[in-house]
Amino acid sequence: MSVRHRAGRAAAALLCALAAVVPGVAAGADAEAGRQKAQLCMACHGENGNSAQTAFPSLAGMPGQFIVSALYQFREGKRVNAIMSPMAAHLTNADLNDLAAYFSAQKLRPPSATIAPERAAQGRMLAQKNNCTACHAATLTGQQHIPRLAGQQREYLAVQLSAFRAGTRAEMDGVMTSAAQGLSAEDIDLLADYLSTLNTP
Numbered sequence: 001m002s003v004r005h006r007a008g009r010a011a012a013a014l015l016c017a018l019a020a021v022v023p024g025v026a027a028g029a030d031a032e033a034g035r036q037k038a039q040l041c042m043a044c045h046g047e048n049g050n051s052a053q054t055a056f057p058s059l060a061g062m063p064g065q066f067i068v069s070a071l072y073q074f075r076e077g078k079r080v081n082a083i084m085s086p087m088a089a090h091l092t093n094a095d096l097n098d099l100a101a102y103f104s105a106q107k108l109r110p111p112s113a114t115i116a117p118e119r120a121a122q123g124r125m126l127a128q129k130n131n132c133t134a135c136h137a138a139t140l141t142g143q144q145h146i147p148r149l150a151g152q153q154r155e156y157l158a159v160q161l162s163a164f165r166a167g168t169r170a171e172m173d174g175v176m177t178s179a180a181q182g183l184s185a186e187d188i189d190l191l192a193d194y195l196s197t198l199n200t201p
């Protein structure tokens with residue numbers, strides 16, 4: 001079996017396994033309550049979750065389940081960031097669900113930066129070769145507990161990929177840390193350029 005097939009099967013198995021561990025956005029989640037709770041978040045994550053700063057991630061159009069999972073990891077001290085951890089420390093489970101319902105329903109603005117078509121084609125090939133599309137969806141807009149990459153802030157993407165490669169970005173199960181091991185610094189640069197300029201609604 002090829003590496004690609006193995007990774008695809010691993011991804012499918014993982015989706016099933018995680019469905020049991022990480023709850024989706026709860027049925028009672030309230031996007032309007034989430035909008036009110038999100039006012040503070042927008043200072044860093046931008047209006048409606050459209051970040052205007054390259055080091056801060058956009059939250060607009062993220063799968064709701066990923067937002068719950070990320071906030072949960074920050075709150076429980078599994079994922080640590082000096083700026084973000086204190087923001088999640090006092091959130092209740094209802095807050096997690098309401099915030100996720102709100103941000104996942106917002107539209108991500110099309111990226112303003114562009115890259116040369118040849119470089120975009122190289123980035124697309126690299127993303128396919130490394131199975132990024134198998135887990136993060138063919139459109140790279142994410143699914144379930146797996147984040148959107150298309151249109152994400154460039155610096156944020158590059159920093160997170162380097163951190164996964166170095167083993168310093170915590171995650172639910174380690175699959176992303178393995179996925180980053182084969183990437184060179186040039187690969188990370190190319191992927192960050194490609195993904196941050198990828199306009200998929």
Ligand code: HEC
Pocket residue numbers: 037038040041042043044045055056057059066067070071080081083084087099147
């Ligand atoms: C003072 C700035 C700041 C504020 C306010 C803030 N955040 Fe963050 N947030 C960050 C930074 C910086 C990161 C990236 C952390 C890292 O590098 O791991 C982050 C990461 C996140 C992530 C993970 C995104 C991803 O793609 O992995 C989520 C979800 C999130 N924040 C939600 C929120 C919510 C909800 C609020 C409001 C309750 C909030 N943030 C308030 C700065 C902030």
Ligand code: HEC
Pocket residue numbers: 007010011057069070127130131132133134135136145146147148149157160161170171172173175176179180191
């Ligand atoms: C086997 C499945 C899988 C593969 C293959 C995979 N990813 Fe991921 N990726 C994940 C999961 C799951 C997460 C969320 C981890 C967490 O925070 O718990 C993630 C997170 C990320 C993040 C962090 C984004 C954020 O908003 O915090 C980036 C960037 C990323 N992946 C890029 C890539 C790239 C580029 C590739 C291809 C080189 C790739 N991934 C391949 C499953 C995968």
